[in-house]
Amino acid sequence: MQEHDFYNTSAKKRKKFYDDNWHKIIIHWVKWNQSFYKMVDLFIRISDSIIELWTWLWIVPKTIWYIWKDMISMDFSEEMLNIAKENCKEYKNITFKKWNINNIPYGDNLFDLVIKRLAPDNLKEISRILIPNWIFINFTNWEYDAIELKKLFNLPPHESINEFRTKLIDSNFDILYEWEFTFLEEYKDIDTLVKMLEIAPIIEDFYLNKEKYILVLEKLFKDNKSFFLTRHKYLTNARKKTI
């Protein structure tokens, strides 16, 4: 199954997870997303042309709709977009568009602000569509994110912050601000961990080989009362250079 099919087929499951757990998730997220949303709030207010990349269900547009600026939100999964459109139908300032990361369908130097949260990169494309001197806000999982699961299943870690910084600079950005932080998530039962792994792309083939992974996780919970997972996040504010 291709990545596109994975996102399309898991869209409804993801929506259900968020519907069922929204009240818990929002409190958890407000804590660790605060700096991201404060930064987004500030820059949206001074920007006129805004694009949010790889929107998923609705979380970024639904959290910042109140600023009431026109904004484009994109994703390549029609199923994700259908759910996002339905959830944001009262916010007429947000337009959803289906497109792929590799060629964003806009000309050069058009946007004041590009926002991307927990989604794939194409820094050259992002740099191309931004007006020189204007801003890219990126919030992402980082090097040690979910490291316990990566080690347990022998999976490669995320790229390092230094590798990402080099790519940003190569794509014609100056880094204005960065903030890196970690916290621990505690899982007290296997069901909650499995539900999270079904919707978060931490183990990419989890949905294909679920039984194999569950066997190992069951042993983990047999030997331990709870499982602590490191989350490692990184927030960047980068400005496109003028030349």
Ligand SMILES: C[S@@+](CC[C@H](N)C(=O)[O-])C[C@H]1O[C@@H](n2cnc3c(N)ncnc32)[C@H](O)[C@@H]1O
């Ligand atoms: C983890 S989710 C993004 C989360 C979302 N930005 C948020 O903050 O809630 C990743 C999203 O990227 C989209 N995506 C993955 N690969 C893509 C690609 N090549 N082009 C466009 N969208 C892509 C998926 O459909 C999915 O909705």
